[in-house]
Amino acid sequence: MPEEESILLRGLEAFAELGYDRASARELARRLGVSHNFINDRYGSKAAFWRAVVDSALGAQLAQLPQVDPSVDDAERLRRIIGGFYRTAADTPLMARLFVDELTRDTERLDYVYEQYIEPTLRTLVPSIERLVASGRMASIPMDVLFFAIIGPISGMVEVPLARRLGRPEAASPEQLEATAELLATLVVNGLLATGSGSRG
Missing domain, CATH: 1.10.357.10 (Tetracycline Repressor, domain 2)
Known part of the structure; x- marks a missing residue:
């Protein structure tokens, strides 16, 4: 699985289990196996990372319709x-x-x-x-x-x-x-x- 796809899937798992508010940047970084600055550096913010996670999952879902x-x-x-x-x-x-x-x-x-x-x-x-x-x-x-x-x-x-x-x-x-x-x-x-x-x- 490509790195980006793997990161987004693990992000989905974290948000699904914890909810947005409980999925802190520190906890997300731990679950993704990345540095604590990774999400801000790669996506700009936790909110932007959440949107990327949703886009990846729902985009794939809608493409299958x-x-x-x-x-x-x-x-x-x-x-x-x-x-x-x-x-x-x-x-x-x-x-x-x-x-x-x-x-x-x-x-x-x-x-x-x-x-x-x-x-x-x-x-x-x-x-x-x-x-x-x-x-x-x-x-x-x-x-x-x-x-x-x-x-x-x-x-x-x-x-x-x-x-x-x-x-x-x-x-x-x-x-x-x-x-x-x-x-x-x-x-x-x-x-x-x-x-x-x-x-x-």
Whole structure:
């Protein structure tokens, strides 16, 4: 693994475990195996290092999202995008741990994540959602409710110790995880469509 990639991964592990405030510059340097001046010298500040860590993890995650054929039905398009989101979340469970802390705090870090990642990702869903609402297949749902309806099932991909206690195989294969992501996405989209007033024959 290249040095930069290794440093960013260890930074992600530290922020996910400790949270931003408890991940002091001294503790980060210890975990990275570098001098105490390294983060300031290389990145400029702890905040800039945190952004580099998030960019590395989320950038890789978003790059893995499938390119969905725009000609498919909007409900199917929504299901494929959400399923892809769940599959990539399983590959970077540390991001979910980092977000548990960050998404509850009104900080510049939340602004950064929202502006750089959450809002652009939601933009990919909005056209399909608007068409489904206009056609009566989905009720108009406030964006905050819609977001949490979609984001909640990520726990089913990353909370592996609990999932095992609920019956998931000890060593779930990539195919099993993909099937879980697809099932979760289907349940979410079917639930959203069930709120519409149109015929679902």
